[in-house]
Amino acid sequence: MLAVNNVSMHFGGLVALNEVSMTVKDGEIRGLIGPNGSGKTTMINVITGFYSPTKGTVEMDGQVISGKTPNAVAKAGLCRTFQNINLFSEMTALENVVTAASTHQTANLASAVFKTKALKDQEKQCYDRARELLDFVGLAGKEEIKATNLPYGQQRLLEIARALATDPKLLLLDEPVAGMNEQESDEAANLVHKLRENGKTILLIEHHMKFVMSLCDTLTVLNYGKVIAEGTPSEIQNNEDVISIYLGKKRGK
Template sequence: MPDTDTRKALLEVDDVTIRFGGVSALESVSFDIKEGEILGLIGPNGAGKTTCFNVMTGVYQATSGQIRFDGRPLAKMKRFQITKLGIARTFQNIRLFKSMTALENVLVGVDANSKVGLFNALLRTPLHRRTEAESIEAAYALLDFVGVGGRANELAENLSYGDQRRLEIARAMGTRPKLLCLDEPAAGFNPAEKQRLMDLIRKVRDDGYTVLLIEHDMRLVMGVTDRVVVLEFGRKIAEGPPAEIRDDPAVIAAYLGVDDEDAS
């Protein structure tokens, strides 16, 4: 079925291959993420999902192929440059500064794009003080947005697991990204927490962000995404709306470990 979505492609993965030694972690993978959508990237363990994330965010360089963001090739860019360009991510394993408060963690993200130089910071010039006040206001707003505003001054390590997950999303949003990449954000969540997460992801999109979601929980993926890309053994095996992906024999076979003919 032809793609009738006329929205601009914000990120384009074009025939990307990445090899470690003689092993292909991704093999000729292509897809795009359109502005304002929630795209799910799914597949069994070892399918290459996180490797794909890592190529997008500068952790790995592609062996061949190209990734473009907002029309610009990402090859050779360092991670901080990709962040400044407008891509932010969370991680499978929470990576907060646990001895810092929730507010301070978000300020790390907010200050990532600060244009106030060392001179202004050392002398605490009016520009520095004004920028600092604006950053603190923005950080409080993000904490409220994700639902942990009441715990702004608590150490990150003292927050519940769910609040730590939400805090990591707030910190990523603090960099003011165009694309927010969430790597298994529902890991360890109970059903009620997963529902809250789905509501938050929709809220993030409605606030003007584009979202890329890696997630194993199929109910969450099918309930919140606009479109889904499926990987298996480093190759793309399916792409389409959630309803189509749910009934795709190749996807069923990949998850159940049966032949396509048996799944159809």
């Protein structure tokens, strides 16, 4: 579904990514991990169109999406959440999700001016879909609460609901449990399992190792802008290079 092909990203003399390649298969939960400064955020921004790579390409279903704008990438079927919560804080939970769902509306200016039946039907579909998604992520009954008034963990869930409203083929979750307590993290893990069961493909970036290892099929590990390891959670947990970058030493030394 997603192919990152020999991508490099330079900022002047700084090489943030150095010929990184990675794939995400249809139906997979792929984890992208690494210590702070390893290049994960740069990688995310290249994949989602916030940066255009210095070298290499990113493909979605065989079509090149690198160099396209973030909204064009979203229309291609890749939507993301953010490490730092990025909701419309003064809108209600329902309005936040409706805003994303409305990207699929096809009504033109004339129908908006004259409030045609087609427009009203599409608006109803957006609101119905938004309520379904809020229920799916566990926010039923919270529709009319402003985003800023929701507890932190529920704001995270609202971001996921909003991303799902674009009906993505691939959902990129950027540190979805950052700042959550253990109970909230467990609830988020259950939600990711539900997403998989409902056919979603997921690229997961997270520092919470228990969360990552319990969910991912395959992991890619970055360090200093390079891929240093790939494999199953078990293989990664026993990889000496990975142990070294996280613990600062080889195992048993």
